[in-house]
Amino acid sequence: MTDPIRDSASGQSPRDAEIDLMLRQSMTAPIPGLSPNFHQALQRKLRQSSHAPNKFSRIMLAGYATTSVATSVLVMRSQCLGWATIAAATLAPMALLALTRRLRSPQSGFAIR
Numbered sequence: 001m002t003d004p005i006r007d008s009a010s011g012q013s014p015r016d017a018e019i020d021l022m023l024r025q026s027m028t029a030p031i032p033g034l035s036p037n038f039h040q041a042l043q044r045k046l047r048q049s050s051h052a053p054n055k056f057s058r059i060m061l062a063g064y065a066t067t068s069v070a071t072s073v074l075v076m077r078s079q080c081l082g083w084a085t086i087a088a089a090t091l092a093p094m095a096l097l098a099l100t101r102r103l104r105s106p107q108s109g110f111a112i113r
Contacts, residue, residue: 012020035041069090076086 072090073086076089081089
């Protein structure tokens with residue numbers, strides 16, 4: 001007995017045949033490409049977004065830094081750490097950041113290449 005849902009010639013259901021046709025049509029469609037000036041436009045956008053942060057960004061960064069320092073101090077105090085340890089743990093990363101920036105700047109004599 002034959003299955004009334006399947007096509008007798010190909011052995012596919014009508015839905016499978018329709019999907020197969022759609023896939024074949026999409027595979028023969030031309031491949032979209034980027035516009036000729038895509039890289040120039042991308043570089044322009046990247047340069048615009050990499051400028052110095054605006055006032056709102058600076059305020060957000062300062063608020064985040066203040067909140068994280070306050071939270072860290074509270075947690076360290078709750079662990080009964082002394083103020084000297086808290087100060088060292090808080091200021092050491094800032095000093096390391098400043099040192100790294102100084103070593104990377106070309107005007108210092110210690111620039112890493």
